[in-house]
Structure formats: C-alpha cells, structure tokens
Amino acid sequence: MKSPSRTAAVRFIFITILLDAIGLGVIIPVLPDVLRRFTSDPTTVSERFGLFVGTYAFMQFVASPVLGALSDRWGRRPILLGSLLGAGFDYLFMAFAPTLPLLFLGRVISGLTGASLTVASSYMADISDDKTRAANFGMIGAGWGFGFILGPMLGGLLGALGPKAPFLAAAVLNSLNFLYGWLVLPESLTPARRRHVPLSSLNPLKSIARILRPSAFRPLVAIYFLVFLAGQIHPVNWTLYTETKFGWTPWQVGLSLSFVGVSIAVAQGGLTRLIVPKLGAARSLTFGLAAYAVSFALFAVVWRGWMMYPVVALFSLSGVTMPSLQSLLARHVPPERQGELQGSLVSMGALASILAPLLFTRLFVHFTRPGAPVYFPGAAYLGASVICWGTLAFRTAAEVDRPANFT
Numbered sequence: 001m002k003s004p005s006r007t008a009a010v011r012f013i014f015i016t017i018l019l020d021a022i023g024l025g026v027i028i029p030v031l032p033d034v035l036r037r038f039t040s041d042p043t044t045v046s047e048r049f050g051l052f053v054g055t056y057a058f059m060q061f062v063a064s065p066v067l068g069a070l071s072d073r074w075g076r077r078p079i080l081l082g083s084l085l086g087a088g089f090d091y092l093f094m095a096f097a098p099t100l101p102l103l104f105l106g107r108v109i110s111g112l113t114g115a116s117l118t119v120a121s122s123y124m125a126d127i128s129d130d131k132t133r134a135a136n137f138g139m140i141g142a143g144w145g146f147g148f149i150l151g152p153m154l155g156g157l158l159g160a161l162g163p164k165a166p167f168l169a170a171a172v173l174n175s176l177n178f179l180y181g182w183l184v185l186p187e188s189l190t191p192a193r194r195r196h197v198p199l200s201s202l203n204p205l206k207s208i209a210r211i212l213r214p215s216a217f218r219p220l221v222a223i224y225f226l227v228f229l230a231g232q233i234h235p236v237n238w239t240l241y242t243e244t245k246f247g248w249t250p251w252q253v254g255l256s257l258s259f260v261g262v263s264i265a266v267a268q269g270g271l272t273r274l275i276v277p278k279l280g281a282a283r284s285l286t287f288g289l290a291a292y293a294v295s296f297a298l299f300a301v302v303w304r305g306w307m308m309y310p311v312v313a314l315f316s317l318s319g320v321t322m323p324s325l326q327s328l329l330a331r332h333v334p335p336e337r338q339g340e341l342q343g344s345l346v347s348m349g350a351l352a353s354i355l356a357p358l359l360f361t362r363l364f365v366h367f368t369r370p371g372a373p374v375y376f377p378g379a380a381y382l383g384a385s386v387i388c389w390g391t392l393a394f395r396t397a398a399e400v401d402r403p404a405n406f407t
Contacts (some may be wrong), residue, residue, distance in 0.1 A: 008184045009127060010136060012177075013120045014143045016084065019177050020117065021147020023087065023170040026155035027094075033163045038100040048100075052107055059111020061350035068118045068343020073197040076123045076339070077187040081178055086113035088174040095167035117144075121342040125330040126188035133330060134281050138272030138323035145265025149258050193335045219394040220329055221348070223289070226391045227321060228349045230292065230384040232356030234260060237380045240364055245377045246305035260312050267319025281324045281331075288321030289391050296385035300378030359383070 027034075031052065035045050071079040087110060094106035117140070124136045158165040212218060238257060242248040248256070276284045295315035302308060326345075333341045360380040366372065367379035376382075 009123070009186060009188070010139060012181050012185050013123055014139050016080070016177060016181070017117065017120055017140050017143030018147045018150075019170075019173050020087075021144045022151040022154060023091065023174065026151045026158070026166040026170050030155055030159040030163045030166050033159070034094075034103070035100075037163070038103075052104065055104060055107045056111045057350045057353045059108055061347045061354070063112045064118045064346035064350065065340060065343035068122060068339035068341070068346070069197050071119045071122055071189070071339035071343075072195050072337060075187045075189050075194065076119050076126065077181075077185055079339075080119045080123065081181050081185070083113050083119065084174050084178040084181065088171045088178065091167045091171035091174065095164040095171070118343045118346045119339065121326065121346070122338040123188045125326075125333075125338045125342070126335060128327075128330075130331065131277070134276040134284070134320075134323045134327040135273045137326040137330075138268040138276075138319075140268075141272075141319065141322055142265045142269030145261050145268060149261040149265070153258075189335065189338075195337070217329055217332055220325060221345075222394045223285075223391045224325055224329070224345055225348045225352055226387050226394070227289070227292065227325070229352040229356055229359075230296065230387040230391075232353055233296065233360050233380060233384040236357050236360045237364055240361075241299075241377055241381065242305065242308070244368060246308075248305060252305075256308060256312075259309065260315070263312055263316035264319050267316040268323060271317070272320050272323045275320050276324055276327075281327045284320045284324040285328065286392070286395055288318045288324060289388055289395060291315065291318040292321060293385050293388035293392070296381050296388060300376075300381035300385065 035048050035052070039045060039048070067079060067083070090106050090110045090113065093109070094103055097103040097106055120140060121137070124140060125133070128136045154169065155166045158169050212221060234257070238260075239253050242253055242256065272284075275287070279287060291314065295311055295318065298311045298314070299308065302311060329341065329345070330338060360383065363380040363383050364377065367374060367376040
C-alpha cells in the first residue's frame with residue numbers, strides 16, 4: 001500500500017506533467033495572432049511559427065541533460081519547483097513581450113527552464129520499484145496525453161478573450177502548481193544518494209555520448225530515439241494526410257486528434273497497469289513495438305476516413321511501449337544518475353522532434369506532388385512503420401536483464 005506522502009507525490013507529478021502539456025498546447029491556437037502583432041505577411045507568420053516551435057525543441061535538447069544532472073546533485077524537489085516558478089514567469093513575459101526578439105527570448109527561457117519532464121521522470125524512478133515503475137511512468141504519459149487534449153481546447157476558448165489570455169492562464173496554473181508542490185512534494189533523492197557533478201559533465205553532448213557508449217542497454221536507447229521519431233508522425237503528418245486523402249475539414253481533424261490523444265492517455269494510464277504486470281516490461285515492450293508497426297502500416301493504406309478510428313483503437317495498444325521502455329532503462333541506472341539518464345532521453349526526444357518534420361514532410365510531399373512516380377499520401381506513415389519494424393531488431397539485441405555500466 002502506498003504511503004500518503006508517496007501518493008501525493010505521484011499525484012503532483014501527474015498534475016505537473018498535465019499542466020506542462022497544457023501550457024505547450026494552450027498557446028498553439030493563439031500563437032499566429034501573437035506573431036501577427038509584429039508582421040501581417042502570412043508567409044512570414046508561418047515561418048516564424050515554425051521557428052518558434054523549433055526554438056523550444058532545440059533549447060530542450062541542450063538543457064534537459066544539464067537540468068537532469070543538476071537534480072542528481074541538488075535533489076529533484078528544488079529543480080522541479082524552480083522549473084514551475086520559471087515557467088510561470090516565462091508565460092507572463094511572453095504575454096507582455098513588446099517586440100519579437102523578446103518573445104523569442106521568452107521561448108528560449110522556457111526551453112532552458114523546462115525541466116518538468118526530465119526531473120519528473122527522475123522523481124518517478126526514485127519512488128518506484130520493479131512492480132510500480134512501468135505504471136508510474138505510464139502516469140507521465142497519461143498526463144502528457146490529457147494535457148495535449150485540454151491545452152488546445154483551453155487555448156481556443158481563452159483566445160476569444162484576447163491573445164494574452166492563454167499565456168496569463170498558463171502562468172496562473174503553473175504558479176498554483178508551484179504552491180501545491182511546495183506544500184506536498186517531499187524530496188525523493190536523499191543526500192546520501194546524490195553525487196558531485198563536475199562542471200565538465202554539464203555538457204549536454206557528453207551526457208548523450210555516455211548513454212550511447214557500448215552497454216547492455218544501448219539498443220534500448222536506440223529504440224527510444226526511433227520510437228520517439230516515429231511517434232512524431234501524428235503531429236507532423238496527420239492534418240496533411242487526412243485533408244489530402246479524405247478531404248477532412250479542420251473540425252474533423254481536431255476531433256480525430258482528440259480521439260488519438262484520449263486513446264493514448266487511457267492506454268498509458270490504464271492499460272499499462274494491466275498489461276505490464278502480466279507480460280513483464282520486456283515482453284510488453286515487444287508487444288507495444290509490434291502495435292506501433294502494424295497500426296502505422298494500416299494508417300498508410302486505409303481507403304475510407306472512418307477506418308482511421310478503428311486503427312486508432314489498435315494504435316492505442318502501443319501506449320505500453322514508452323512506460324515499459326523507460327522502466328527497463330531506469331532499472332539498470334543507479335539512483336544518483338537517474339537525472340542524467342532522464343535528461344539525456346528527453347534531449348534525444350527533442351532531437352527527434354526536430355528531425356521528424358524534415359523526414360516525414362519530405363516523404364509526404366515527394367509522393368503527393370505533381371509528377372510523383374507513385375501517388376501515395378500514406379508514404380510518411382509507411383515510413384514510420386518501417387522505423388518501428390526496425391526497432392524490433394534492436395529489441396532482440398537488447399540485454400534487458402543485464403545491468404548497464406552508466407558511470
């Protein structure tokens with residue numbers, strides 16, 4: 001039975017991730033209007049929108065391993081609470097930024113202080129054992145899923161009040177969560193389990209290089225990156241694909257994406273607790289990877305719009321993949337290096353988020369442009385399926401029961 005303090009901590013981590021995802025999603029509907037304060041040219045607005053999103057991903061790539069390592073040194077609580085406080089100020093900054101450079105500076109700061117996912121994952125690893133680790137990581141995935149559903153909806157509603165309103169709401173929510181965490185969140189990393197972090201180790205590239213060294217779990221790290229890369233197919237390609245192939249309206253696209261988000265959130269928050277205890281983390285990973293590969297292939301070849309929905313139901317089974325994978329990775333890393341591990345993983349995920357649009361958009365354009373050798377709008381989804389089939393080869397090579405050398 002969980003202790004009251006541990007239950008409160010898990011609840012706080014879930015709310016933190018939920019609010020982090022809401023904060024990211026809430027500005028999406030109003031961001032074009034915010035950018036139009038500085039230019040009226042549609043092409044320039046589109047370019048700056050992409051740059052704005054890419055800036056955050058790049059800063060996450062740089063900062064996540066650093067913040068994870070700092071949490072190994074100073075503990076999870078101060079870094080996590082500092083992140084929430086910094087995010088609250090950042091949203092206020094962006095709401096009132098009088099110039100475009102200052103708006104981008106706010107996004108840079110947001111990326112630098114965005115330790116929520118890194119340190120929250122480390123915190124979950126600290127308070128978990130072999131029986132609860134996958135389920136606890138599943139709560140993180142569920143928080144992200146529900147947050148990305150609620151965020152754009154909330155942003156659209158608040159945007160009717162003005163482009164500043166969603167930023168102000170995100171600032172208030174993060175500030176309230178900071179106060180909640182200050183009251184209920186205990187430290188998960190005791191002083192005896194912390195480690196000295198030399199200045200040289202704060203180089204994010206060194207942290208990533210460390211987890212890529214030959215080890216028992218390097219194939220699992222490769223799987224993490226490739227699954228994250230393939231998983232970006234939905235935000236990158238879903239709208240283009242469904243509008244082109246099925247003639248869906250924005251309302252139909254939004255409804256379908258909400259269904260995707262709900263399905264994944266339910267799978268990570270609920271199915272993980274049912275499947276992983278029965279199959280074990282290693283077999284659950286294989287099961288999830290196969291679900292990814294099959295469902296992406298089906299997305300590529302369905303010929304009626306309504307068929308996307310049953311495929312989404314199948315796709316939701318892949319929700320056990322990331323919790324199982326993070327559980328296997330965390331199992332073989334000592335407590336004093338969980339922050340470094342989780343930070344490096346988040347950084348690799350940010351890198352995948354940068355590369356995915358380049359890969360999948362190019363595939364889509366190549367096979368739908370006039371004069372294409374074969375007209376195939378599902379090419380990007382088939383590419384994602386191929387990536388996931390490839391991860392099964394890495395899964396075969398992964399020695400999940402052998403401790404890794406992460407020093």
